[in-house]
Amino acid sequence: MSKLTKKQKIAFSKIEPGKIYSLREASALVKEITDTKFDASVDVDVRLGVDPRKANQMVRGVVTLPHGTGKQVRVLALCTPDKEAEAQAAGADYVGLDEYIEKIRGGWTDIDVIITMPAIMGKIGALGRVLGPRGLMPNPKSGTVTNDIAAAVKEVKSGKIDFKVDKTGIVHTSIGKVSFSADQIYDNANEIITTLLRLKPSAAKGTYVKSIYLSSTMSPSIKIDPKSVEE
Numbered sequence: 001m002s003k004l005t006k007k008q009k010i011a012f013s014k015i016e017p018g019k020i021y022s023l024r025e026a027s028a029l030v031k032e033i034t035d036t037k038f039d040a041s042v043d044v045d046v047r048l049g050v051d052p053r054k055a056n057q058m059v060r061g062v063v064t065l066p067h068g069t070g071k072q073v074r075v076l077a078l079c080t081p082d083k084e085a086e087a088q089a090a091g092a093d094y095v096g097l098d099e100y101i102e103k104i105r106g107g108w109t110d111i112d113v114i115i116t117m118p119a120i121m122g123k124i125g126a127l128g129r130v131l132g133p134r135g136l137m138p139n140p141k142s143g144t145v146t147n148d149i150a151a152a153v154k155e156v157k158s159g160k161i162d163f164k165v166d167k168t169g170i171v172h173t174s175i176g177k178v179s180f181s182a183d184q185i186y187d188n189a190n191e192i193i194t195t196l197l198r199l200k201p202s203a204a205k206g207t208y209v210k211s212i213y214l215s216s217t218m219s220p221s222i223k224i225d226p227k228s229v230e231e
Helices: 006-013 023-032 081-090 098-105 118-134 149-157 182-198
Strands: 041-048 060-064 075-078 094-096 113-116 160-164 170-177 209-216 222-224
Touching (some): 023 209, 041 182, 075 081, 075 149, 081 094, 113 149, 170 182
Antiparallel strands (some): 041 170, 041 209
């Protein structure tokens, strides 16, 4: 096991061993225990009591964070020519169709979100091998397949994210930056956790939320009391 650095020792010393913090306490503490030269991301990990292998226990959804994600989201709008102007006006970084489909087929994935239209999904389906593993495939459930391209672009740019439980039953997502205020971190974390609570599958038995942890890039994790979340 590698030795802790001086900064790591200081960070761990600020977390009381065995203590379970309220979400509001953790939102302030995560700022204290982060000492990086860059604006670190703040992440939430929620372990759910579900079996993701069963379709009736799959948990996925979308949420718009009150204070955004704190990062620049690169959006590609794959749309028909009549929608291009409104996609650009809404803030899409890349707009087009066939030329970008060819770029993606060639391996280009320098984007964070792809938004497209139902009529175009037939063309995009063939890109599944490239987009699927990177989580870039548009999906109607996440609002990235729609005829209202402009609205979808604006939502993503303002802090809309989609999430999905992984094969181990954990939902992991970034909810902001350390430069955010403690209140902003709390608001964003509370928003996604309460959204998860509303998505509890009827087939899930026993304890639904098993654990919640808040951390930043390179910081220790802070365990959170699920009861401290304000629905």
